[in-house]
């Protein structure tokens with residue numbers, strides 16, 4: 001059995017707002033398109049490949065694709081069905097089965113392609129699909145308005161905010177690609193498209209042409225990259241250093257001598273006591289440890305490089321404001337603080353009554369929920385300078401989540 005694969009990569013993918021169509025974007029060292037091509041390449045039964053590209057991108061380096069199997073690149077049309085029809089015209093004469101796959105689904109597996117092809121060889125047409133897991137509601141624009149769906153502008157779901165009815169979930173499947181067809185079935189289906197029938201996939205054209213279409217068990221991992229979040233998730237899945245969601249951990253430590261005549265400020269909270277930390281700023285060891293943890297996670301230097309004690313601007317500075325400033329600096333680098341955990345090492349006084357206020361002050365400075373900030377006190381059992389009440393120290397750990 002001779003099988004041809006058509007990769008539908010003709011879309012402009014303008015929704016992501018990138019200069020390059022989404023299927024040509026890098027995903028861990030290969031383009032999204034190349035990953036889709038590689039899956040077909042790795043599918044033993046597929047003998048030849050046709051890649052349909054936006055005409056204006058066909059010679060662009062970003063659209064380069066490679067495969068060991070015979071591969072032709074074809075300029076697409078204005079709509080998906082035109083693009084697939086153009087691809088179909090480039091399929092070799094001996095192809096008996098044609099499998100169509102969206103370039104924007106880079107995680108398709110050879111196993112899924114094979115079972116879709118096998119079902120089409122048996123039944124004429126087959127589509128990979130997932131059973132609906134959630135309860136399915138059909139929507140309408142206003143209660144009791146019949147036929148409202150067609151009248152509502154704004155694309156899928158636009159303006160439809162009322163339930164019309166609940167559909168029996170057991171009968172609902174969500175179509176993916178691959179979709180595979182016997183050659184004559186796809187010819188019929190695409191001919192219908194060329195007559196002006198609009199469809200969102202080739203299986204729909206085959207249905208409208210009167211051909212039975214088999215459902216093949218799809219793969220939740222075979223998702224379509226449509227939104228920026230999909231792209232970030234895809235990049236995270238492949239561990240792409242160029243993007244995705246990255247997690248970064250940082251650690252910070254600070255110690256200050258405790259002297260008479262200074263206010264004891266910790267975590268932005270002034271605690272009544274007869275001694276306070278010596279220092280250029282307010283000597284808030286908790287804030288200083290947090291700053292170093294956050295900067296450390298972003299590999300963005302340390303407190304001394306951002307707020308040097310040789311700079312008069314920071315004399316007597318409220319360190320909790322420096323925490324705020326550091327939160328902004330890491331946000332500018334594409335990170336957000338996920339959580340912070342602090343250990344305060346202090347013999348006296350007990351910090352317990354002030355922990356809630358410290359958490360609130362740090363949370364406000366970092367624009368986080370208080371639930372994401374932990375502050376714990378620890379005495380030193382009388383040992384060392386902290387144990388004798390001559391110093392206060394703090395350790396902090398911060399987790400940053402990067403969106404790039």
Ligand code: MG
Pocket residue numbers: 254255256279283284285288
């Ligand atoms: Mg310090």
